[in-house]
Amino acid sequence: VTQPLSEDELVAAIRVICEAKPGGGAAPRPIVLGIGDDAAVWKPSSSHLSVITTDALVDGVHFRSAQMSELHIGHRAMAANLSDVAAMGARPVLATVALGVPPHAAQAQLLDLYRGMNALAHAHGVRIVGGDIVGAPVLTLALTLVGEVRRSHLRRRDGARPGDVLAVTGPLGASHAGLLLLDGDVALDPQLAQRAAAAFATPQPRVREGRWLAASANVHAMMDCSDGLSTDLGRLTRASGCGALVDRVPVDPAAEAVAQALGEDGRAYALHGGEDFELLVAVAPRAFAHLSGRFRQRFGSALLPLGRVEKQGGLRLLEASQERELVPAGWDHLRTGAQRGS
């Protein structure tokens, strides 16, 4: 049995992970001072605005460490933050990590967390520059990401206008399906099972897509829909002072397959499941077809329309030629937290 590392020794090991340059091909980032001082230091672009987002993940709430590798937990935490930066149209630059370490945590596993975070960060040109390590009852990760965006490319959630086409950067529900696969025995086509598992364990944030979309003046509003489409679409339309009619729910084939196997509705996974890390956009209607075609050319996948922005507040869902109210039933962090305790 080896003696556990002290905090300073662990920080040194983390520093090696986060300062390594896999492939050696990373663009030089404007980092002046990384891990190891009271704060990290960088030179912000003078022609850009800076953006900042914080997202926390707690064992037993957002993931279950018994079911996931530390590499995947780290990946997911980084993906959640990258997705928020992408949703502003920004380029991510650097990250800090506050890590809560449970008693008896193996340090090799903690280092795997950083490896998971760093691999995805590195793939998007992001450097982990600092953070904090503290004792905690359960594994807890709070990441903060800083990015940069030209003022003209900044996309908020309050810019949607009546008539705008609503679309997402990919089909929804696969992450929720992947979570269900972890919980039980579901007989499923292996390829679809793999697709669902990957959507849950290693979701890919739409960083390049977000920056590309933000460069179009026809994209009026953008946000990520990681709390579930019904919840996040409600937030986008409320912020924009309007409502929406959803007439098509883009269900991922893996979500559809898992739902069928469990006798459930794949559309519910897509509407309320959350954690998909696709971007939700409101696009000027006359520009949509052209933008969507260019999106497909650029990224090899479709921009999926799901409805339109309407003057009338609230969300409506069109099913079998009938409109009914779409009640937000996505992820409410507090209610979920409260449920855990009751």
Place this chain on the structure above:
Amino acid sequence: VTQPLSEDELVAAIRVICEAKPGGGAAPRPIVLGIGDDAAVWKPSSSHLSVITTDALVDGVHFRSAQMSELHIGHRAMAANLSDVAAMGARPVLATVALGVPPHAAQAQLLDLYRGMNALAHAHGVRIVGGDIVGAPVLTLALTLVGEVRRSHLRRRDGARPGDVLAVTGPLGASHAGLLLLDGDVALDPQLAQRAAAAFATPQPRVREGRWLAASANVHAMMDCSDGLSTDLGRLTRASGCGALVDRVPVDPAAEAVAQALGEDGRAYALHGGEDFELLVAVAPRAFAHLSGRFRQRFGSALLPLGRVEKQGGLRLLEASQERELVPAGWDHLRTGAQRGS
């Protein structure tokens, strides 16, 4: 019994707290977009570097919620981060908050946390611009602070040189004394008891002092010593490739009084207690007397010398004309975490 707020409603209430301008006298900050979108947005100064720091506090590890008001917990969390920014010589600008909420937490108390954070933030011109709220087993706060500093004012911990005078911005040990007061019945002069309690509950980060000190080219290195002088002085000297001789330990009178009442050594509180949020500086020896005099004029309190930087590595303590090794025994976040579990 009122219905608990949803996450969106709670965020709206937090937004009101963080966007209020008590006194109305706040300097306009370069915030473009605050709480409520996927990320917050600001315009960084083009003539400054940016700094970022993250510090986490966990109930049962860094504080005990049963013994402290939420206002004070919030204050302490903000103070810890402000102190790290101060230690770089930087001006703090904005903060994000990742809040882990235990089951059955009262929302009024959560709002008090934000009130505590915001009051101290506001006093230093800092705006809380965003964050995340998640369920967690115990109350957990991870704050991230961004600041700005001129390149020439940036102070790192690796710039100390042999011969430099080591000094702190105030006496040490009072926070640890205040913690001990919470735990037991200590007969003490009421004014000193009050001083110790305040040092623990509402520590004042040395933000103005840090910026002032950083403006002097004779201040070669600076860091905060919130993990305990013995631990943090070891870090500063190791980073600078040298060692130190401590010949004077500046013990706070409240620490001295509590230690006497408990039959303990006040110097140990000052050396190892931690959480004092004073700044530790290494100053060119010829400049120290003049700098110290100007510091007293400016801030009404002394810059307290405690020893000098030496070529020889390691820390030594001079006691009764005898040098002995000073073993770092401050706060190691991991060992503390491990102890809790064992």
